[in-house]
Amino acid sequence: MYSKTVVILFLLAALALNFGGVAKSGVVSAFKSTIEIVAYPVEWLSFSGINSIGRFFSFVASVRGLAEENWKIKEENDFLKAELLRVEALAGENSAMRRAYSMRPRRAMREVILSQIISRPHDLWNSYLVIDCGKNLGIYPGATVLSFNGLVGRVIEVGRFSSKVRMIPDFKSTVSVRTAKSRIEALAVGDGSATVKLMYVPSGTRILIGEEVQVSASSDLLPGVMVGHIFKISGNERSLFREVEVLPSVNFSRLDFVYVVKE
Incomplete structure:
Protein backbone atom coordinates (compact mmCIF):
# COMPACT_ATOMS: atom_id res chain seq x y z
CA MET A 1 0.00 0.00 0.00
CA TYR A 2 2.81 2.36 0.87
CA SER A 3 4.65 1.68 -2.40
CA LYS A 4 1.51 2.45 -4.49
CA THR A 5 1.09 5.80 -2.74
CA VAL A 6 4.71 6.73 -3.46
CA VAL A 7 4.28 5.94 -7.18
CA ILE A 8 1.08 8.03 -7.45
CA LEU A 9 2.70 11.01 -5.74
CA PHE A 10 5.72 10.68 -8.05
CA LEU A 11 3.45 10.77 -11.13
CA LEU A 12 1.50 13.78 -9.88
CA ALA A 13 4.70 15.66 -9.17
CA ALA A 14 5.99 14.91 -12.64
CA LEU A 15 2.77 16.14 -14.23
CA ALA A 16 2.76 19.29 -12.18
CA LEU A 17 6.33 20.15 -13.11
CA ASN A 18 5.80 19.54 -16.81
CA PHE A 19 2.37 21.15 -17.21
CA GLY A 20 3.77 24.16 -15.54
CA GLY A 21 5.55 24.84 -18.78
CA VAL A 22 2.56 24.25 -21.07
CA ALA A 23 2.45 27.89 -22.02
CA LYS A 24 5.93 27.82 -23.43
CA SER A 25 6.22 24.39 -25.05
CA GLY A 26 2.70 23.32 -25.76
CA VAL A 27 0.52 20.51 -24.53
CA VAL A 28 2.05 17.82 -26.75
CA SER A 29 5.60 18.55 -25.66
CA ALA A 30 4.59 18.59 -22.04
CA PHE A 31 2.74 15.31 -22.39
CA LYS A 32 5.72 13.76 -24.18
CA SER A 33 8.12 14.90 -21.47
CA THR A 34 5.83 13.52 -18.80
CA ILE A 35 5.71 10.13 -20.47
CA GLU A 36 9.53 10.07 -20.74
CA ILE A 37 9.93 10.99 -17.08
CA VAL A 38 7.48 8.32 -15.94
CA ALA A 39 8.74 5.62 -18.33
CA TYR A 40 12.45 6.05 -17.61
CA PRO A 41 12.38 4.60 -14.05
CA VAL A 42 10.23 1.70 -15.21
CA GLU A 43 12.56 1.03 -18.15
CA TRP A 44 15.61 1.28 -15.90
CA LEU A 45 14.11 -1.14 -13.38
CA SER A 46 13.15 -3.60 -16.12
CA PHE A 47 16.59 -3.46 -17.73
CA SER A 48 18.31 -3.87 -14.36
CA GLY A 49 16.07 -6.83 -13.55
CA ILE A 50 16.93 -8.59 -16.80
CA ASN A 51 20.63 -7.98 -16.25
CA SER A 52 20.36 -9.29 -12.69
CA ILE A 53 18.65 -12.45 -13.88
CA GLY A 54 21.32 -12.94 -16.53
CA ARG A 55 24.07 -12.45 -13.98
CA PHE A 56 22.34 -14.88 -11.61
CA PHE A 57 22.21 -17.66 -14.24
CA SER A 58 25.82 -16.96 -15.20
CA PHE A 59 26.76 -17.30 -11.54
CA VAL A 60 24.87 -20.60 -11.23
CA ALA A 61 26.62 -21.92 -14.36
CA SER A 62 30.04 -20.89 -13.05
CA VAL A 63 29.34 -22.55 -9.67
CA ARG A 64 28.30 -25.76 -11.43
CA GLY A 65 31.47 -25.67 -13.53
CA LEU A 66 33.60 -25.16 -10.43
CA ALA A 67 31.87 -28.09 -8.68
CA GLU A 68 32.57 -30.40 -11.64
CA GLU A 69 36.19 -29.25 -11.79
CA ASN A 70 36.57 -29.77 -8.03
CA TRP A 71 35.15 -33.30 -8.33
CA LYS A 72 37.62 -34.15 -11.11
CA ILE A 73 40.50 -32.80 -9.01
CA LYS A 74 39.32 -34.90 -6.02
CA GLU A 75 39.20 -38.05 -8.18
CA GLU A 76 42.70 -37.38 -9.50
CA ASN A 77 43.94 -36.73 -5.95
CA ASP A 78 42.47 -40.02 -4.68
CA PHE A 79 44.03 -41.90 -7.59
CA LEU A 80 47.45 -40.33 -6.93
CA LYS A 81 47.19 -41.21 -3.22
CA ALA A 82 46.46 -44.85 -4.07
CA GLU A 83 49.40 -44.92 -6.51
CA LEU A 84 51.68 -43.40 -3.87
CA LEU A 85 50.72 -46.07 -1.32
CA ARG A 86 51.33 -48.81 -3.91
CA VAL A 87 54.75 -47.39 -4.81
CA GLU A 88 55.72 -47.04 -1.14
CA ALA A 89 54.72 -50.67 -0.49
CA LEU A 90 56.80 -51.86 -3.46
CA ALA A 91 59.74 -49.72 -2.32
CA GLY A 92 59.55 -51.24 1.17
CA GLU A 93 59.45 -54.77 -0.23
CA ASN A 94 62.38 -54.09 -2.57
CA SER A 95 64.38 -52.57 0.29
CA ALA A 96 63.75 -55.65 2.44
CA MET A 97 64.80 -57.90 -0.43
CA ARG A 98 68.02 -55.95 -0.94
CA ARG A 99 68.85 -56.14 2.77
CA ALA A 100 68.15 -59.87 2.80
CA TYR A 101 70.37 -60.49 -0.23
CA SER A 102 73.16 -58.35 1.17
CA MET A 103 73.09 -60.39 4.42
CA ARG A 104 72.90 -63.80 2.71
CA PRO A 105 75.28 -66.22 4.44
CA ARG A 106 77.96 -67.81 2.29
Whole structure:
Protein backbone atom coordinates (compact mmCIF):
# COMPACT_ATOMS: atom_id res chain seq x y z
CA MET A 1 0.00 0.00 0.00
CA TYR A 2 2.81 2.36 0.87
CA SER A 3 4.65 1.68 -2.40
CA LYS A 4 1.51 2.45 -4.49
CA THR A 5 1.09 5.80 -2.74
CA VAL A 6 4.71 6.73 -3.46
CA VAL A 7 4.28 5.94 -7.18
CA ILE A 8 1.08 8.03 -7.45
CA LEU A 9 2.70 11.01 -5.74
CA PHE A 10 5.72 10.68 -8.05
CA LEU A 11 3.45 10.77 -11.13
CA LEU A 12 1.50 13.78 -9.88
CA ALA A 13 4.70 15.66 -9.17
CA ALA A 14 5.99 14.91 -12.64
CA LEU A 15 2.77 16.14 -14.23
CA ALA A 16 2.76 19.29 -12.18
CA LEU A 17 6.33 20.15 -13.11
CA ASN A 18 5.80 19.54 -16.81
CA PHE A 19 2.37 21.15 -17.21
CA GLY A 20 3.77 24.16 -15.54
CA GLY A 21 5.55 24.84 -18.78
CA VAL A 22 2.56 24.25 -21.07
CA ALA A 23 2.45 27.89 -22.02
CA LYS A 24 5.93 27.82 -23.43
CA SER A 25 6.22 24.39 -25.05
CA GLY A 26 2.70 23.32 -25.76
CA VAL A 27 0.52 20.51 -24.53
CA VAL A 28 2.05 17.82 -26.75
CA SER A 29 5.60 18.55 -25.66
CA ALA A 30 4.59 18.59 -22.04
CA PHE A 31 2.74 15.31 -22.39
CA LYS A 32 5.72 13.76 -24.18
CA SER A 33 8.12 14.90 -21.47
CA THR A 34 5.83 13.52 -18.80
CA ILE A 35 5.71 10.13 -20.47
CA GLU A 36 9.53 10.07 -20.74
CA ILE A 37 9.93 10.99 -17.08
CA VAL A 38 7.48 8.32 -15.94
CA ALA A 39 8.74 5.62 -18.33
CA TYR A 40 12.45 6.05 -17.61
CA PRO A 41 12.38 4.60 -14.05
CA VAL A 42 10.23 1.70 -15.21
CA GLU A 43 12.56 1.03 -18.15
CA TRP A 44 15.61 1.28 -15.90
CA LEU A 45 14.11 -1.14 -13.38
CA SER A 46 13.15 -3.60 -16.12
CA PHE A 47 16.59 -3.46 -17.73
CA SER A 48 18.31 -3.87 -14.36
CA GLY A 49 16.07 -6.83 -13.55
CA ILE A 50 16.93 -8.59 -16.80
CA ASN A 51 20.63 -7.98 -16.25
CA SER A 52 20.36 -9.29 -12.69
CA ILE A 53 18.65 -12.45 -13.88
CA GLY A 54 21.32 -12.94 -16.53
CA ARG A 55 24.07 -12.45 -13.98
CA PHE A 56 22.34 -14.88 -11.61
CA PHE A 57 22.21 -17.66 -14.24
CA SER A 58 25.82 -16.96 -15.20
CA PHE A 59 26.76 -17.30 -11.54
CA VAL A 60 24.87 -20.60 -11.23
CA ALA A 61 26.62 -21.92 -14.36
CA SER A 62 30.04 -20.89 -13.05
CA VAL A 63 29.34 -22.55 -9.67
CA ARG A 64 28.30 -25.76 -11.43
CA GLY A 65 31.47 -25.67 -13.53
CA LEU A 66 33.60 -25.16 -10.43
CA ALA A 67 31.87 -28.09 -8.68
CA GLU A 68 32.57 -30.40 -11.64
CA GLU A 69 36.19 -29.25 -11.79
CA ASN A 70 36.57 -29.77 -8.03
CA TRP A 71 35.15 -33.30 -8.33
CA LYS A 72 37.62 -34.15 -11.11
CA ILE A 73 40.50 -32.80 -9.01
CA LYS A 74 39.32 -34.90 -6.02
CA GLU A 75 39.20 -38.05 -8.18
CA GLU A 76 42.70 -37.38 -9.50
CA ASN A 77 43.94 -36.73 -5.95
CA ASP A 78 42.47 -40.02 -4.68
CA PHE A 79 44.03 -41.90 -7.59
CA LEU A 80 47.45 -40.33 -6.93
CA LYS A 81 47.19 -41.21 -3.22
CA ALA A 82 46.46 -44.85 -4.07
CA GLU A 83 49.40 -44.92 -6.51
CA LEU A 84 51.68 -43.40 -3.87
CA LEU A 85 50.72 -46.07 -1.32
CA ARG A 86 51.33 -48.81 -3.91
CA VAL A 87 54.75 -47.39 -4.81
CA GLU A 88 55.72 -47.04 -1.14
CA ALA A 89 54.72 -50.67 -0.49
CA LEU A 90 56.80 -51.86 -3.46
CA ALA A 91 59.74 -49.72 -2.32
CA GLY A 92 59.55 -51.24 1.17
CA GLU A 93 59.45 -54.77 -0.23
CA ASN A 94 62.38 -54.09 -2.57
CA SER A 95 64.38 -52.57 0.29
CA ALA A 96 63.75 -55.65 2.44
CA MET A 97 64.80 -57.90 -0.43
CA ARG A 98 68.02 -55.95 -0.94
CA ARG A 99 68.85 -56.14 2.77
CA ALA A 100 68.15 -59.87 2.80
CA TYR A 101 70.37 -60.49 -0.23
CA SER A 102 73.16 -58.35 1.17
CA MET A 103 73.09 -60.39 4.42
CA ARG A 104 72.90 -63.80 2.71
CA PRO A 105 75.28 -66.22 4.44
CA ARG A 106 77.96 -67.81 2.29
CA ARG A 107 78.72 -71.45 3.02
CA ALA A 108 81.17 -73.49 1.00
CA MET A 109 79.69 -76.36 -1.03
CA ARG A 110 76.13 -75.41 -0.03
CA GLU A 111 73.37 -73.65 -1.91
CA VAL A 112 71.47 -70.97 0.00
CA ILE A 113 67.99 -70.03 -1.21
CA LEU A 114 66.35 -66.81 -0.09
CA SER A 115 62.67 -67.35 0.61
CA GLN A 116 59.83 -65.10 1.68
CA ILE A 117 57.42 -66.02 4.47
CA ILE A 118 53.87 -66.21 3.12
CA SER A 119 52.06 -67.54 6.21
CA ARG A 120 52.63 -67.92 9.93
CA PRO A 121 50.56 -69.14 12.93
CA HIS A 122 48.93 -66.72 15.33
CA ASP A 123 49.81 -68.65 18.48
CA LEU A 124 52.79 -70.38 20.04
CA TRP A 125 51.10 -73.80 20.07
CA ASN A 126 51.87 -74.10 16.36
CA SER A 127 55.33 -72.64 15.81
CA TYR A 128 55.75 -73.02 12.09
CA LEU A 129 56.08 -70.92 8.95
CA VAL A 130 55.12 -71.38 5.31
CA ILE A 131 57.68 -70.15 2.78
CA ASP A 132 57.39 -69.53 -0.96
CA CYS A 133 59.74 -72.20 -2.29
CA GLY A 134 59.30 -75.94 -2.60
CA LYS A 135 60.08 -78.78 -4.97
CA ASN A 136 60.38 -76.27 -7.79
CA LEU A 137 63.66 -75.10 -6.19
CA GLY A 138 64.81 -78.46 -4.91
CA ILE A 139 63.77 -77.99 -1.27
CA TYR A 140 63.56 -81.21 0.74
CA PRO A 141 62.39 -82.19 4.27
CA GLY A 142 65.05 -81.69 6.92
CA ALA A 143 66.77 -78.75 5.22
CA THR A 144 68.15 -76.11 7.61
CA VAL A 145 66.30 -72.81 7.73
CA LEU A 146 68.02 -69.79 9.23
CA SER A 147 68.07 -66.00 9.28
CA PHE A 148 70.99 -63.62 9.49
CA ASN A 149 70.69 -63.76 13.31
CA GLY A 150 70.67 -67.52 13.71
CA LEU A 151 68.72 -70.75 13.46
CA VAL A 152 65.01 -70.59 12.59
CA GLY A 153 64.22 -74.29 12.30
CA ARG A 154 63.94 -77.02 9.68
CA VAL A 155 61.74 -77.88 6.71
CA ILE A 156 59.16 -80.54 7.62
CA GLU A 157 56.82 -80.56 4.58
CA VAL A 158 57.47 -79.70 0.95
CA GLY A 159 54.91 -78.81 -1.69
CA ARG A 160 55.34 -77.90 -5.30
CA PHE A 161 55.80 -74.17 -4.70
CA SER A 162 55.86 -73.85 -0.91
CA SER A 163 57.25 -75.52 2.20
CA LYS A 164 56.40 -75.74 5.87
CA VAL A 165 59.08 -74.87 8.42
CA ARG A 166 59.01 -75.95 12.06
CA MET A 167 60.62 -73.27 14.24
CA ILE A 168 62.79 -74.21 17.21
CA PRO A 169 60.29 -73.05 19.90
CA ASP A 170 57.77 -75.65 18.64
CA PHE A 171 56.90 -78.54 21.00
CA LYS A 172 58.11 -81.09 18.47
CA SER A 173 61.40 -79.33 17.77
CA THR A 174 64.67 -80.93 18.94
CA VAL A 175 68.16 -79.80 17.94
CA SER A 176 71.54 -81.15 19.01
CA VAL A 177 73.55 -78.17 20.30
CA ARG A 178 76.81 -77.27 21.99
CA THR A 179 77.82 -74.36 24.20
CA ALA A 180 80.49 -72.20 22.58
CA LYS A 181 82.90 -71.82 25.56
CA SER A 182 82.31 -74.78 27.83
CA ARG A 183 81.79 -77.12 24.85
CA ILE A 184 78.91 -78.96 26.54
CA GLU A 185 76.76 -81.09 24.27
CA ALA A 186 73.00 -80.98 24.93
CA LEU A 187 69.61 -81.26 23.29
CA ALA A 188 67.61 -78.07 22.69
CA VAL A 189 63.89 -78.76 23.02
CA GLY A 190 61.05 -76.35 22.29
CA ASP A 191 58.12 -75.98 24.69
CA GLY A 192 56.00 -73.34 22.97
CA SER A 193 57.39 -70.47 25.03
CA ALA A 194 59.82 -67.69 24.17
CA THR A 195 62.79 -69.77 25.33
CA VAL A 196 64.26 -73.18 24.44
CA LYS A 197 65.19 -75.78 27.08
CA LEU A 198 68.56 -77.53 27.14
CA MET A 199 68.17 -81.17 28.14
CA TYR A 200 70.79 -83.54 29.57
CA VAL A 201 73.20 -80.91 30.90
CA PRO A 202 75.11 -82.61 33.77
CA SER A 203 74.82 -80.78 37.10
CA GLY A 204 78.61 -80.71 37.58
CA THR A 205 79.31 -78.81 34.34
CA ARG A 206 80.45 -75.21 34.38
CA ILE A 207 78.29 -73.08 32.11
CA LEU A 208 77.62 -69.33 32.27
CA ILE A 209 74.67 -67.02 31.82
CA GLY A 210 74.98 -65.33 28.43
CA GLU A 211 77.09 -68.09 26.87
CA GLU A 212 76.42 -68.68 23.20
CA VAL A 213 74.73 -71.90 22.10
CA GLN A 214 75.32 -73.26 18.59
CA VAL A 215 74.14 -76.16 16.45
CA SER A 216 76.33 -79.18 17.23
CA ALA A 217 78.43 -80.96 14.63
CA SER A 218 76.48 -84.12 15.50
CA SER A 219 73.22 -82.52 14.40
CA ASP A 220 71.57 -83.20 11.06
CA LEU A 221 71.23 -79.41 10.69
CA LEU A 222 73.95 -77.01 9.56
CA PRO A 223 76.62 -77.06 12.34
CA GLY A 224 77.95 -73.87 13.90
CA VAL A 225 74.78 -71.82 13.41
CA MET A 226 73.86 -69.76 16.45
CA VAL A 227 70.80 -70.93 18.36
CA GLY A 228 70.81 -68.34 21.14
CA HIS A 229 72.32 -67.44 24.51
CA ILE A 230 71.89 -69.07 27.90
CA PHE A 231 69.22 -67.12 29.70
CA LYS A 232 68.58 -69.04 32.93
CA ILE A 233 70.27 -71.83 34.93
CA SER A 234 68.52 -73.64 37.78
CA GLY A 235 68.77 -76.92 39.71
CA ASN A 236 70.99 -78.07 42.60
CA GLU A 237 74.04 -80.29 42.91
CA ARG A 238 71.91 -83.24 43.99
CA SER A 239 70.07 -83.21 40.67
CA LEU A 240 71.43 -85.36 37.89
CA PHE A 241 70.92 -82.66 35.27
CA ARG A 242 70.68 -78.89 35.38
CA GLU A 243 67.73 -76.94 34.02
CA VAL A 244 69.00 -74.50 31.40
CA GLU A 245 66.96 -72.11 29.29
CA VAL A 246 68.21 -70.51 26.08
CA LEU A 247 66.84 -67.28 24.60
CA PRO A 248 66.81 -67.69 20.79
CA SER A 249 68.84 -65.18 18.83
CA VAL A 250 66.08 -64.87 16.22
CA ASN A 251 63.03 -62.66 16.74
CA PHE A 252 60.50 -64.97 15.09
CA SER A 253 57.66 -62.43 15.13
CA ARG A 254 59.61 -60.03 12.90
CA LEU A 255 60.79 -62.43 10.23
CA ASP A 256 59.99 -61.57 6.61
CA PHE A 257 62.63 -63.61 4.80
CA VAL A 258 64.58 -66.76 5.65
CA TYR A 259 67.40 -68.76 4.07
CA VAL A 260 67.02 -72.43 3.19
CA VAL A 261 70.39 -74.19 3.13
CA LYS A 262 70.72 -77.13 0.74
CA GLU A 263 73.53 -79.62 1.02
